[in-house]
Amino acid sequence: NTTTLKILQQGGTEFHKEIIEFTKTVSPRSHEVKIRQDIVNRLTNLIQSIWHDAQVNVFGSFVTDLYLPNGDIDMVVQGCNQPINIALVNLERLCKSIARQTLVISKARVPIVKIQDFQSGIWVDISFNTGGSGEGSTTIVRQYLSQYEVLKPMVMILKAYLDQRELNEPANGGLGSYALVLMITFFLQSRRDSLGDVGILLMDFFYFYGKQFDFKNSVISCTNGKIKTKKEKSWLDNKRPYNLCVEDPQNIENNVGRSCFRILE
Numbered sequence: 001n002t003t004t005l006k007i008l009q010q011g012g013t014e015f016h017k018e019i020i021e022f023t024k025t026v027s028p029r030s031h032e033v034k035i036r037q038d039i040v041n042r043l044t045n046l047i048q049s050i051w052h053d054a055q056v057n058v059f060g061s062f063v064t065d066l067y068l069p070n071g072d073i074d075m076v077v078q079g080c081n082q083p084i085n086i087a088l089v090n091l092e093r094l095c096k097s098i099a100r101q102t103l104v105i106s107k108a109r110v111p112i113v114k115i116q117d118f119q120s121g122i123w124v125d126i127s128f129n130t131g132g133s134g135e136g137s138t139t140i141v142r143q144y145l146s147q148y149e150v151l152k153p154m155v156m157i158l159k160a161y162l163d164q165r166e167l168n169e170p171a172n173g174g175l176g177s178y179a180l181v182l183m184i185t186f187f188l189q190s191r192r193d194s195l196g197d198v199g200i201l202l203m204d205f206f207y208f209y210g211k212q213f214d215f216k217n218s219v220i221s222c223t224n225g226k227i228k229t230k231k232e233k234s235w236l237d238n239k240r241p242y243n244l245c246v247e248d249p250q251n252i253e254n255n256v257g258r259s260c261f262r263i264l265e
Contacts, residue, residue: 016198018199019154019157022153023153023156027065036073040056046095046098056078057135066156073125077127091113095113108171111128141178141181155184158184159180162174165265183209186222187209189222217229219245233245233247244258245257
């Protein structure tokens with residue numbers, strides 16, 4: 001929050017202060033939140049006009065305030081009784097009236113409809129019946145944010161870094177927000193004695209994952225802050241031996257980094 005950022009800005013290197021100032025600059029303003037909430041409300045009403053008993057929930061960066069100005073919104077429709085492929089097509093058709101662009105991604109691990117809102121240009125990803133995994137990840141991220149004051153500025157600067165290099169879309173081999181938060185948290189779990197200067201932490205983060213971490217054999221696990229092996233998790237992949245492996249704290253059998261095959265870029 002704003003108070004935490006002010007406290008952090010009082011000390012540290014100039015680089016640290018620049019990162020905190022950047023975080024304050026890109027963090028959502030009240031009118032930006034209102035625009036996004038309006039999108040959620042319009043889509044919710046539209047979805048419930050054809051699936052009357054469906055529940056529509058928002059999760060991810062919009063809920064945790066970890067989104068950049070151009071960040072998308074994640075929504076999930078629960079209680080839709082249609083087969084997923086039919087539901088995706090029906091939703092895309094339904095949303096064409098309020099969207100600049102629509103796109104169905106049906107072959108992803110979690111199939112989605114991507115919609116670009118006509119009024120704001122903001123993208124929305126809508127999935128179906130995910131069993132609460134999205135909402136669960138949001139709860140976990142909130143817990144880590146309350147535990148580590150430096151987590152938010154590190155997430156925001158690294159999100160911008162990935163966005164500029166077009167490495168932020170899991171559908172294209174990039175790194176998703178949840179996996180990024182877990183990577184940073186895992187790094188911070190090993191640095192409990194030095195969590196003040198975000199500039200120093202950022203450089204150490206790049207050095208740790210750029211030079212020290214063994215992507216070929218290791219798994220990131222925030223469960224106990226210790227590295228696990230791909231072999232013990234049965235996550236070895238001969239076709240993509242350097243694939244990112246990040247254990248999901250809410251389901252340790254789920255690798256939330258599996259789509260990130262461009263991690264070495």
